[in-house]
Amino acid sequence: MTAFFDILIGGVFHAAVLFLVAAGLQLVFGVQKIVNLACGSFYALGAYFGISSVNWAIAAGLPPVSFLPVLVASGVLLGVIGPFIEALLRTVYHRDEAFQLLLTFALVLMFQDVLRFFWGANPQQLGNLSMVYGKIAIGAVQVPTYNVLVILASVLIAVGIGAFLQRTRFGRILRATAENREMSEALGVNVRRIYASVFTLGTVLGTVGGALVVPTAAASLDIPVELVVEAFAVVVIGGLGSMRGALAGALIVGLMRAAAISFYAELEILAIYLVVIVVLIARPAGLFGKPVE
Amino acid sequence: MNQNRRKILKALGGAGAIAAAEPYLSFPAIAQSRTLKIGIIAPKAGIVGTIGECGLRGTLFAVDRINAAGGIAGRKIELVVEEETNPKDSIERLRKLVLQDKVDCVQGIVSSGVSLAMGAVAEEMKALTIFWDGTTQDGVKETMFNPRYIFRSTDNECEAVMASLLAIKYWKGKFVTIAGINPDYSYGRNNFAAFQALLKKFGVEVKVVADQWPKVGTLDLTSHVAALKAAKPDLIFSSLLFADLPIFMKTAHGAGLMEGGTKFVFPAAGFQHTGLKKEFTPEGMIFGHNTLYFDYKDGSALQKEFVQDYVAKYKDYPHWEADRAYFAMLVYQAGVEAAQKAKNAWPSQEDIINAMEGIKVQSLGGPGHMRKDHIAEQTFYQGLTTHKNKYDFPTLGTLDIMYSEQLQKPPGMDFWKWIETAQIKL
Numbered sequence: 001m002t003a004f005f006d007i008l009i010g011g012v013f014h015a016a017v018l019f020l021v022a023a024g025l026q027l028v029f030g031v032q033k034i035v036n037l038a039c040g041s042f043y044a045l046g047a048y049f050g051i052s053s054v055n056w057a058i059a060a061g062l063p064p065v066s067f068l069p070v071l072v073a074s075g076v077l078l079g080v081i082g083p084f085i086e087a088l089l090r091t092v093y094h095r096d097e098a099f100q101l102l103l104t105f106a107l108v109l110m111f112q113d114v115l116r117f118f119w120g121a122n123p124q125q126l127g128n129l130s131m132v133y134g135k136i137a138i139g140a141v142q143v144p145t146y147n148v149l150v151i152l153a154s155v156l157i158a159v160g161i162g163a164f165l166q167r168t169r170f171g172r173i174l175r176a177t178a179e180n181r182e183m184s185e186a187l188g189v190n191v192r193r194i195y196a197s198v199f200t201l202g203t204v205l206g207t208v209g210g211a212l213v214v215p216t217a218a219a220s221l222d223i224p225v226e227l228v229v230e231a232f233a234v235v236v237i238g239g240l241g242s243m244r245g246a247l248a249g250a251l252i253v254g255l256m257r258a259a260a261i262s263f264y265a266e267l268e269i270l271a272i273y274l275v276v277i278v279v280l281i282a283r284p285a286g287l288f289g290k291p292v293e
Numbered sequence: 294m295n296q297n298r299r300k301i302l303k304a305l306g307g308a309g310a311i312a313a314a315e316p317y318l319s320f321p322a323i324a325q326s327r328t329l330k331i332g333i334i335a336p337k338a339g340i341v342g343t344i345g346e347c348g349l350r351g352t353l354f355a356v357d358r359i360n361a362a363g364g365i366a367g368r369k370i371e372l373v374v375e376e377e378t379n380p381k382d383s384i385e386r387l388r389k390l391v392l393q394d395k396v397d398c399v400q401g402i403v404s405s406g407v408s409l410a411m412g413a414v415a416e417e418m419k420a421l422t423i424f425w426d427g428t429t430q431d432g433v434k435e436t437m438f439n440p441r442y443i444f445r446s447t448d449n450e451c452e453a454v455m456a457s458l459l460a461i462k463y464w465k466g467k468f469v470t471i472a473g474i475n476p477d478y479s480y481g482r483n484n485f486a487a488f489q490a491l492l493k494k495f496g497v498e499v500k501v502v503a504d505q506w507p508k509v510g511t512l513d514l515t516s517h518v519a520a521l522k523a524a525k526p527d528l529i530f531s532s533l534l535f536a537d538l539p540i541f542m543k544t545a546h547g548a549g550l551m552e553g554g555t556k557f558v559f560p561a562a563g564f565q566h567t568g569l570k571k572e573f574t575p576e577g578m579i580f581g582h583n584t585l586y587f588d589y590k591d592g593s594a595l596q597k598e599f600v601q602d603y604v605a606k607y608k609d610y611p612h613w614e615a616d617r618a619y620f621a622m623l624v625y626q627a628g629v630e631a632a633q634k635a636k637n638a639w640p641s642q643e644d645i646i647n648a649m650e651g652i653k654v655q656s657l658g659g660p661g662h663m664r665k666d667h668i669a670e671q672t673f674y675q676g677l678t679t680h681k682n683k684y685d686f687p688t689l690g691t692l693d694i695m696y697s698e699q700l701q702k703p704p705g706m707d708f709w710k711w712i713e714t715a716q717i718k719l
Contacts, residue, residue: 003523006548010516017513121342123536128543128572135547144547147515216543217512218536222339226510258516262523265505 002140007262008255009143015254016154020209021227022234022246023157024202030241031178031198034089035097037104040228041111042203046075046210047219048119051126053211064132067215068149075208082200089199090192108224115221123220130215150212157205158247165243174198178241233272237279239289248287328371329364331356331625332390334401335425335618336377340510340535344403344564344614345377348425350607351615351657352400354599355622365626366633377402380410387411391420397642400621402427403614405449405480409436415443421642423625425617428668432479433487433708444624444649444667446617450708451700452581453484453532454717455675456560457491459579459693460528462719463677464556465495470502472526474517474541476533477506483708484532484560490712495719502526511537518544527556534561539568546573560675563612571680574687578678583613584620585658586674588688592659599657610684613658620656620671624663627652659694666704670697 025039053074054067062070085107092099133145165171177184177194185191210219234253238245253272260271279286333352336345356370364370373394375386383402390396399415399422402408408427415422416437423444429437433450437443473488475481485504492499503524505517514537521529529550533541538559545551557578562569566582586592587600587610599619603611628649632640635648653662659672672694679690699718702711 003519006519006522007516010519013515014513116338121336121338122346123340123343125536125539125568127568128546128570130543131547131572135549137549140549142547142549147547216515216547217540220340220510220512220536221342222510223512226512258519261505261516262520265503265517265520268506269508 003262005138005141007258009141009147010261011255011258012151012251013147013254014257015250016151017209017213018227018230018234018253019154019158019246019250020213021206021231022238022250023161023209023243024205025231025235026238026241026243026246027161027205028199028202029235030243031174032089032093032195034093034100035104035240036089036202037101037228038085038107038111038224039202039206039231040224040226041108042078042206043210043227044115044219044221044223045081045111046078046207047214047217047223048115048124048210049078049207050074050211050214051124051219052119054126054129054215064129067126067129067132068146071211071215072208075211076204078207079200079204082203083196085203086196086199090195093195108228112221112224119219121221123218125218126215144216147216150216153212157208158243161205161243170197230272233276235286236276237286239283239286241290242286242288245286245288327368329368329398329629330371330373330394330396331622332387332394332396332399332401333372333374334377334383334386334390334399335374336403338376338378340537341377341403343536344426344612345401347612348401348403348614348618349374350603350611351599351618352622354602354615355619355626359622359626365629366639377404377407380407383407384411384414387415387420387422388418391418397421398423398625400618400625401425405430406478408445412437412440412443412445416440418442419642421625421646423621425621426614433483435705438666438705440667441646444621444663445669447584447669447671447697448701448708449480450483450487451673451697452560452583452675453487454491454700454712455673455693455695456530456558456579456581457488458695458717458719459675460488460530460556460558461492461495461497462693463579464528465497468527468556469499470524470526471499471528471530472501472503472505472521472524474505474507474514474521474529474531474533476535476537477508481506481532485530487708487712488530488558490709491717494712494717499528507533507537509535509537512540514541514544515548517541518548518550521545522548522550527554528558529555530558532561533559534564536565536568538562538565539570542569542573551575564614566612567610567684567686569686571685571687574678576678576680576687576690579675580678580687580689582674582689583616584656584661584671584673585611585613585616586689586692587611588682589674589692593655593657595655596657596659611657616656616658616671620654620658620661620669623654623656624649624652624669627654660696664704668701668704670701672696673700 021043028036050071057070130146135142234249238249256271260267360369377383402424403426405428408424412429426446428445473485475485560581562580563582628645632644632648650665661671676689676693677691678687682688702708
């Protein structure tokens with residue numbers, strides 16, 4: 001039973017990490033219909049900037065235990081880059097999807113050099129800071145409290161975005177714009193402002209995600225490409241543009257990976273893409289995606 | 294116009310005559326006025342970026358010392374640095390260094406994936422190349438038995454062989470079940486296989502209860518740790534060596550994997566030594582520092598000077614890639630100077646290569662030499678970790694030192710056959 005819970009926690013933690021990357025991707029695609037490959041770069045930027053922010057905070061005399069709010073604040077602060085990048089993307093809104101993909105991939109490469117310029121080539125870590133909150137032990141099952149906080153943060157973000165989209169006026173406008181941009185514009189919605197806001201929110205999801213996860217991992221220049229590949233498996237399974245899909249897809253990928261690692265480690269990657277293939281055959285639009293008409 | 298053409302033809306004829314007579318002439322004054330160009334190809338980014346950076350610092354230390362002493366046989370060194378990335382692009386950079394920059398020697402390469410591909414190209418181009426940490430092994434199988442222009446590092450399995458011997462020496466009879474978590478490429482797979490082969494050779498019967506193969510650079514190892522914990526092994530062998538290693542240790546500590554007396558054998562942990570903090574790195578684990586242990590109390594004056602200089606300049610402690618890079622430069626220097634002395638003139642590349650074969654040097658980590666088949670032999674350091682030191686990371690409380698002649702297969706021999714038949718002392 002201990003082994004079961006250890007594997008389950010491992011899977012859910014990985015799902016939480018993937019959700020934080022995929023959520024921004026889904027939100028932006030859902031409203032703006034742009035596949036933003038740079039979502040992994042925002043995550044990496046959040047991770048690097050989070051490390052620097054925590055180091056500055058500790059050097060300034062803040063106790064190590066305060067690192068969690070510092071990380072969240074640093075991720076939110078990075079949202080300022082969102083409107084600028086969205087302004088760049090405006091040039092390809094009406095062009096072929098291939099142009100959009102090329103532009104966002106160019107952003108991935110440019111961000112890699114930006115990260116290298118500011119933080120150097122070496123992976124950065126926060127030492128053992130994630131352990132300052134201790135561990136939760138139930139019998140032989142032990143899990144760092146911080147990992148539980150990351151899982152909770154993902155759940156909160158999922159619930160928060162769901163409530164925001166369903167229950168708020170702005171959320172309804174967003175959904176209406178996603179459904180029919182021309183009609184929304186005709187009804188007086190400032191679509192340009194909506195797009196800038198959505199993209200900024202998507203950026204913040206990525207940067208906060210990266211900042212939150214980095215104490216348990218490391219920030220490296222390889223993150224953007226590594227994560228975006230797995231995030232795509234998540235969105236293909238869940239359905240492109242669906243937040244519920246992102247949550248379900250992340251859970252499926254996280255748990256499949258954990259089970260494969262435990263029972264037959266060689267299948268770690270294969271198991272995930274087998275699910276992707278099955279979903280693509282059985283439900284091409286994904287579990288929660290809308291079929292293209 | 295005709296006159297000009299005649300002048301050019303005369304000049305070319307003269308140059309041709311000089312070229313033809315070159316083996317019989319020497320121009321020490323001219324030769325020594327030109328700097329000696331050495332091309333370096335080292336990783337600068339990604340999970341191996343830190344390795345390349347440390348190697349480059351070792352090279353810079355060597356070059357500063359050599360140039361301060363007047364250069365190599367009177368010629369100052371000038372470095373041309375290129376980045377090691379994938380095999381294809383790295384080979385392009387080798388071509389650029391040789392054809393465009395016209396370097397006298399190429400050094401560097403951390404990944405055997407790159408050096409394996411580059412070896413044949415360097416041979417074809419007749420480019421004198423010394424690999425820091427790269428081999429021309431396909432797995433454990435040597436692909437170039439008698440190369441002329443390339444010089445390779447010690448076999449990648451040396452550290453695994455040494456760690457295995459130490460595990461048997463310290464813990465034989467104290468473990469029955471083992472698990473592995475090793476990077477998913479030939480280095481990780483060969484290391485774990487070598488460990489098991491040596492256990493068998495020394496009559497240690499074990500059962501493998503888990504083997505994990507995370508791909509290089511995996512930054513979430515929670516599920517791997519859960520699988521290891523579920524298997525309840527007596528001993529865990531891991532040749533993780535990049536940024537994933539501290540993450541593994543942190544995750545393992547958080548999940549309680551280090552409680553309950555599990556033994557740890559980490560032959561390549563030295564690459565990450567300063568990142569493995571005491572809080573999550575236990576005492577008493579077998580920890581490999583490869584060919585440079587920065588805290589070796591009986592280390593040479595050279596090593597102490599280097600470590601002091603490194604700490605002052607970079608606020609960090611060096612690992613073995615600095616030694617590999619320093620060793621490569623010293624082998625080249627010793628080869629040039631020996632050949633120059635024998636010839637009493639500036640030596641040709643062929644003379645330098647001949648002189649490098651079998652040459653002995655004192656590297657940062659200790660003595661080493663270049664075998665006749667162009668494979669290095671060096672001094673290796675491993676031992677059991679302790680927290681009793683002034684650092685925030687563990688050092689070695691018990692130190693074992695072995696020369697690689699005891700750890701790598703002799704020229705031309707199959708690795709697995711060698712393990713079976715070699716007279717290896719514990």
